[in-house]
Amino acid sequence: MMKRTFRWLRGGVGVLAWLVVSCGAAVGPRPGSSTAVPSTDLVPGPFVTGVWNPEDLIRVPNTPWVLVSAMKSERAPGALLAVDVRYPTESLSLWPRPAPSAAPGDSAPVFAPHGIDVRPIGDGKFELLVVDHGGGEFIDRFSLEARGDDAPVIRFVGRVVLPAGTSANGVAATADGGFVMTSMFDPRDSDFVAKFAAARPTGSVWRWSEAAGWTELPTPRLSGANGIIVTRDGKHVVVAEWAGRRLWRIPLASDATDRPRSVAVPFLPDNLRWTHAGDLLLAGQTTAPEELFGCEPERCPKGFVVARVDADILSMTPILRGDDASAAKSGFLAATGAIQVGETIWVGSFMGKSLGCYEPRTPVERTAALQPTRCFRPAR
Template identity: 25%
Template sequence: MLKQIIPLALMALLSACVDDEMQISGCEPMGDIVPICGMQTPEDIAALPDGRHLLLANFGGMHDGTGSLSLFDTDSGQLTPLFPPRSGPVDTGDPLWGEADCEPPPLARFSPHGTHLHQLADGRWRYLVVNHGGRETIEMFELLGVGAQSRLAWRGCVPAGPDTFMNDVVGLSSGDLVFTRMFHDGGRLEQLLSLLGRNTGDLWRWSRETGLRVIPGTEANQPNGIEISADEQYVFANMYFTGEVWKVDVDTAEVIATAPVASGDNSAWGSDGRLWVVTHSDSLPNLLSCFEHQAQPCGAGFEVVAVDPETMAHEPVFSHRGAPMGAATIAVPQNGRVYLGSFVGDRMISVPDFGLAR
């Protein structure tokens, strides 16, 4: 009986009053907000070290959709597909990363979510991608080339443990990684229990030596985006429905501090040295309405909250609702502007870098 009630409850939420601003048409700038349209949903964004290019994780949706990885030039506006390859086999190179028996992902079902670009101790750049397509894995790519010549070579993967739906991941220079388990299965029952306050996930760590292990004491309601400090001593996890950002010691697993930041999606380091957490500030019916059409932009309100990594003091530094894009997930500074992606739609937006004025 409960399984029959849950879909009805979710449908009731969806059919509740939804504001007209949720529906967006056209691709015109609005003041300083410039939309970049004609791309598959850029749910996560990573800035390349050249100060000009971005890696985009083109999201296919929470379940069943497929996506891709691409390169965006902030000067020319050119978008270049990177993965899956247009033709030929996957460039595997020397797959030294990840689990020894992990094969390349099924390309026709590739479905990227959270990502992290970081440098390993040997100087190579590793791009980690949560993949839901055909399997629940963290795919590992090496970033090769520079600037417009950048390309991705698959280097292995780490399968998630059973009963795991991941959201985001960060890597350490040692090769270890830490990821968020958002749900166990992400089904309607678990989603409803989440709305009722039940914890749904936690943080996990992986290394080649010890494999997967849960980080004790990190159970929360929908762990979402995660970032890591430059010294790799702490991770900052956005506990979406718990309503907090947690600062967790990587080695001791101790929760050092928290900040009361509700509905935090993805995070990135801002140009002001603070952690920029994108939060969803709109009503639940409005947010749920965004999921009805994955390819359509949605105007749900959001804020970028800047969190001091030392004191955990926090303040909103940017907010928006409606056209040309709402429902943002990530805010990344690059080349004098801040680029914001979304979990739905055909675009990202850019605004002048608000961190530089601090």
């Protein structure tokens, strides 16, 4: 997940037309996965509107809702938004709620969300975890209820203060009721951008539980630890080392026979999300770390990649690619995350006012699990 530093990157929308690549790259997909992530060429559909700075996004399981972390900027507030995948032309603002009354001079706490994750509890109830940079460094904990067609309802439960010298980027729920988070850099280190440029270590991976509190995982320190996700069996995390351009698979328990391993990535890897078939979607930018920090929107590098990743062996297949040369035709740039919505792929960015939506060039048969087949098209 991209993090804006020194000053919030100014709002506004760069332009980027999407170039599309087939899934048939040098590294092939896992058997059986092509029906869940389109194996035909993907083509752009209408954008999902009504959002801003949609840095991270996640589908709430078994509901029509996508949650969006709208990153705070100089021109826009930080917020948690909800988009109905059936009618994605507007969003609901879930948090922060407007104060019912405020005395003159009172100021509401700043809300600056970053990475998010959802933990299913049952019966339409979830725990929502949010990295929050507003007024400090925290993991905010919310209860979330989403049943049927009813709008999601969230309630603030509490927050966990981060360890000194950390700045969280991604967060992911663990099976024991706790969570893991990536610390991208030490906010006390004024030289961290130069370290990013040189791919030198700046951060690490941390685990939190009610019983033990914070524990730093005994793994190599990373250059720009970014997106994180827990494997289906709960035994490992997959971590994107953004500035180091690597993807890691790291055990959560100490085991001399199961050591961290990584592969090189030909772009700056950002957020990670599961597909229906059990692969991962990984989005990232095709530029240098120092080019993104502090850039003006109209001058920010625009190139990006979305790839499908086998979480076990870390093999990778690009499915979307955008470059700077096609910037005149679209209002989207610098992807930070991607999710599967039916057969379509929704893509977020740390700036702008929309989510990209991509669909298979040739629709495949609809199933209940794979709707919608196409991106939403407004009625004429």
